[in-house]
Amino acid sequence: MAKTALWVRPGPYSCDGLVMNLHPALVLKTINQDRKKQCQAGFTLIEVVVVMVIISMVMLIVIPRLPTSEQENLKISARTLASTLRYLQERAATSRKLYSIALAPGNESIKIHEIGTDGSVKEPSDPVLQKSAIKEGIIVADVRVPRLGKVGDGQLRLDVGVTGLRDFVTIHLRSATGQFWTVMAFPSGGKVKAYEGYHEVPP
Numbered sequence: 001m002a003k004t005a006l007w008v009r010p011g012p013y014s015c016d017g018l019v020m021n022l023h024p025a026l027v028l029k030t031i032n033q034d035r036k037k038q039c040q041a042g043f044t045l046i047e048v049v050v051v052m053v054i055i056s057m058v059m060l061i062v063i064p065r066l067p068t069s070e071q072e073n074l075k076i077s078a079r080t081l082a083s084t085l086r087y088l089q090e091r092a093a094t095s096r097k098l099y100s101i102a103l104a105p106g107n108e109s110i111k112i113h114e115i116g117t118d119g120s121v122k123e124p125s126d127p128v129l130q131k132s133a134i135k136e137g138i139i140v141a142d143v144r145v146p147r148l149g150k151v152g153d154g155q156l157r158l159d160v161g162v163t164g165l166r167d168f169v170t171i172h173l174r175s176a177t178g179q180f181w182t183v184m185a186f187p188s189g190g191k192v193k194a195y196e197g198y199h200e201v202p203p
Helices: 024-040 045-065 069-095
Strands: 004-007 018-022 098-103 110-115 139-145 149-151 156-161 169-174 180-185 192-196
Touching: 069 098, 069 110, 069 156, 069 169, 069 180, 069 192, 139 156
Parallel strands: none
Antiparallel strands: 004 018, 098 110, 098 156, 139 149, 139 169, 169 180, 180 192
8 A cells, every 4th residue: 555645733643744654544543543532531520420419409499499289270270260350351341241250169169151131041152261260179268259248158159241340359269288379350440460378458
């Protein structure tokens, strides 16, 4: 095999980068050895331990702050209920239809019905209003209406007309672990707010 002269970076087999009369097989062997050394370079044991310690510290700080599934379900239920009440009032105003909200304090039941012109009660035609506003395991702890006071059991019906709710309504939702979220619906405007915790007046 003929010898050759190649231009490479300065190294143990070159002078100013010029390889003179070096056998091609030796050039390839040298390049392969350099690549093998680069591939073998990696993290030291100390570096790995430091990274693991940092990750452990971050997990200790972050994990306790992550909400449990019940906390998250309660939060989602409150916000979904607030959005549903908002949408219900808008729907009543635009469609000129009457609706009612049936609540059973102490239970998981919140149902919306459409009131016909003859006074009949039926399931709403709007699929959004057919869905349950609260998740399984979330309880309607109590409902406060100024003209009725605090209602903690039994059945309660709230009418929603073209002008929205007639009364200021406060609905307290409770999880199985005893945590609360409060949903407040304001009359004749469609404004509905959800707050973490148990509140009897707007915070």
